[in-house]
Amino acid sequence: MSTIAPTRSRRPIYQGTRIPSPIPTVLKTTDELWATGDVLTVNFGPNHPSTHGVLRLIVDLYGEDVTGLEAVIGYLHTGFEKTMEQKTWWKCITYPERIDYVSFQNNEYVFVAAVERLLELEIPPKAIWMRTLLNELNRIHSHLVWLGTSALELGAISMFWYAFRERDQILDLSELVTGYRMHTRYFQVGGLAEDIPRGFYPEARKFCDWMPHAIDDYETLLTRNKIWLERTEGLGLLSAADAIALGQSGPVLRASGVDWDLRKRQPYLAYHQVDFDVPVFPQGDVYARYRVHMEEMRQSVRIVEQCLDRLENMEGEPWIADDRKVVLPPRHELHTSMESLIHHFKIVTEGFSVPEGEVYTAIESPRGELGCYVCSDGGPKPWRVKFRAPSYVALQATATCMTDALIADMIAIVGSLDTVMGEVDR
Amino acid sequence: MSLDATPGFVESSQAHGEETVVVDPSALIEAATFLRDEEGFNFLSDITPVDYLTWGERSVSGYIGTTGGRDLNTPMTQGYQAVPAAKPKRFAVNYHLLSISDEPRRVRLQVWLEDDEAVDTMIPVWPTADWHEREAWDLMGIRFEGHPNLKRILLDDDWEGHPLRKDYPLGGEPVRFSGEE
Numbered sequence: 274m275s276t277i278a279p280t281r282s283r284r285p286i287y288q289g290t291r292i293p294s295p296i297p298t299v300l301k302t303t304d305e306l307w308a309t310g311d312v313l314t315v316n317f318g319p320n321h322p323s324t325h326g327v328l329r330l331i332v333d334l335y336g337e338d339v340t341g342l343e344a345v346i347g348y349l350h351t352g353f354e355k356t357m358e359q360k361t362w363w364k365c366i367t368y369p370e371r372i373d374y375v376s377f378q379n380n381e382y383v384f385v386a387a388v389e390r391l392l393e394l395e396i397p398p399k400a401i402w403m404r405t406l407l408n409e410l411n412r413i414h415s416h417l418v419w420l421g422t423s424a425l426e427l428g429a430i431s432m433f434w435y436a437f438r439e440r441d442q443i444l445d446l447s448e449l450v451t452g453y454r455m456h457t458r459y460f461q462v463g464g465l466a467e468d469i470p471r472g473f474y475p476e477a478r479k480f481c482d483w484m485p486h487a488i489d490d491y492e493t494l495l496t497r498n499k500i501w502l503e504r505t506e507g508l509g510l511l512s513a514a515d516a517i518a519l520g521q522s523g524p525v526l527r528a529s530g531v532d533w534d535l536r537k538r539q540p541y542l543a544y545h546q547v548d549f550d551v552p553v554f555p556q557g558d559v560y561a562r563y564r565v566h567m568e569e570m571r572q573s574v575r576i577v578e579q580c581l582d583r584l585e586n587m588e589g590e591p592w593i594a595d596d597r598k599v600v601l602p603p604r605h606e607l608h609t610s611m612e613s614l615i616h617h618f619k620i621v622t623e624g625f626s627v628p629e630g631e632v633y634t635a636i637e638s639p640r641g642e643l644g645c646y647v648c649s650d651g652g653p654k655p656w657r658v659k660f661r662a663p664s665y666v667a668l669q670a671t672a673t674c675m676t677d678a679l680i681a682d683m684i685a686i687v688g689s690l691d692t693v694m695g696e697v698d699r
Numbered sequence: 700m701s702l703d704a705t706p707g708f709v710e711s712s713q714a715h716g717e718e719t720v721v722v723d724p725s726a727l728i729e730a731a732t733f734l735r736d737e738e739g740f741n742f743l744s745d746i747t748p749v750d751y752l753t754w755g756e757r758s759v760s761g762y763i764g765t766t767g768g769r770d771l772n773t774p775m776t777q778g779y780q781a782v783p784a785a786k787p788k789r790f791a792v793n794y795h796l797l798s799i800s801d802e803p804r805r806v807r808l809q810v811w812l813e814d815d816e817a818v819d820t821m822i823p824v825w826p827t828a829d830w831h832e833r834e835a836w837d838l839m840g841i842r843f844e845g846h847p848n849l850k851r852i853l854l855d856d857d858w859e860g861h862p863l864r865k866d867y868p869l870g871g872e873p874v875r876f877s878g879e880e
């Protein structure tokens with residue numbers, strides 16, 4: 274439970290609408306201001322330490338007021354979607370992780386889930402619970418990276434060290450289970466790539482016992498910190514109506530007072546069987562987004578603990594579906610069974626075929642609605658893969674949030690939208 | 700189905716627990732407005748254009764097909780896939796809609812376009828369409844009539860062609876600073 278009292282803010286909830294027109298994502302300096310001759314156009318980024326990667330903002334300044342703003346993206350575009358069309362389904366699994374390299378586990382899951390829906394595969398319970406657990410650990414990981422970097426950008430340097438200390442523990446857990454710290458490729462179509470190692474549960478328990486204290490520490494440093502409040506409260510306002518119109522999701526939407534979480538509203542994995550709350554803050558400012566992130570980490574720890582309770586009683590259960598047309602046969606069978614050897618050879622070389630059809634699968638990633646559209650023509654390679662990247666959509670709200678803002682607040686506002694440029698540019 | 704009343708309705712289908720509504724491109728804005736205001740789909744998740752050029756032809760995905768697919772009584776068809784059903788036009792543009800309400804629902808609004816056909820911009824209905832449409836233009840070359848800022852978003856402004864099209868050559872893009880310049 275949180276030891277910090279609810280926010281003391283009594284300011285009215287912002288409900289206006291101020292999406293720029295005619296271009297919803299570009300803030301334009303008025304002609305009168307241009308006529309004064311005092312407007313200065315500044316190029317912010319793409320190589321700037323506080324742009325969370327390679328975001329470029331073209332900012333018009335009138336004194337310290339931001340009067341015009343346009344985001345320019347694409348510096349990290351690597352053509353993931355085109356590349357995936359050339360790979361067999363099971364080779365594709367490595368790509369989504371690299372799209373959003375901070376919440377890799379969620380990205381991996383959404384693609385695997387989409388393929389499983391086309392295949393209509395039944396997933397064993399152990400894999401479902403482990404996927405839920407890893408997705409939530411990954412959510413904490415992603416929020417910690419966000420917290421550390423965003424606080425660092427606002428001058429709270431020590432937050433970065435604290436947040437990355439706990440982040441490292443999560444990566445250690447990841448290494449323990451999958452062998453890799455990031456980009457694990459642990460989710461296979463059909464379940465998990467390997468069984469869960471025995472030492473994982475006690476280590477994960479240790480982390481769950483420690484993490485709430487760590488979050489208390491963060492909140493002691495920030496939540497009532499005068500400087501932090503001054504830098505975040507009432508900034509980057511986004512009303513609920515604007516947030517929905519601009520397609521915002523995840524913490525940004527919930528910080529605008531919309532009680533919307535796909536884990537509750539359209540449950541997937543084991544989320545309908547676990548007990549957790551969805552934090553909603555109505556103020557729609559940077560501070561509210563911060564509070565949503567902090568509260569979500571606590572809830573994720575709760576979910577991880579419940580997953581551990583279940584998983585500890587599943588020793589010896591299968592971790593991957595028993596479908597030899599899709600799932601690699603167990604290694605030991607290759608030495609004794611001709612049939613297994615053929616299946617292994619077919620899956621590794623040609624790949625498995627996925628029935629013709631199209632699906633759009635959406636999950637609640639740490640950044641919001643992460644969608645994966647997959648289209649198959651019945652062959653061993655995807656016909657088309659498209660990711661609905663929540664960061665890409667979140668950046669569209671920059672112009673709206675930056676209306677009437679000062680240049681110094683830009684860092685706080687852009688940071689609060691929690692974008693990962695790898696996912697924006699794909 | 701209530702969605703049959705969508706303006707410009709062509710057909711609807713259910714697959715994998717998802718509903719797809721195909722509408723005529725000329726009635727897209729009316730259809731979208733209807734779905735938003737009457738059916739409660741207040742949230743545009745995503746716009747996904749798909750190129751179906753060479754769909755169902757051999758070698759695109761590396762498979763060999765027959766119309767019937769695998770036939771146990773015909774020798775040498777063991778590995779064969781069924782040729783997928785033909786598509787009405789080259790491009791499909793999918794609008795994934797979501798209803799943020801106490802009864803969450805999703806629907807896929809679909810329009811079919813030929814190579815030179817354009818479709819109306821969705822910005823007046825959902826402002827979030829801005830970047831989705833720019834991406835669809837950039838990577839797939841779908842033109843959106845009335846878009847106030849339809850320019851490339853992920854690629855360079857002087858890029859030639861639209862890479863996600865199926866006729867875009869692989870490996871054909873110029874390599875900069877390769878020593879041959």
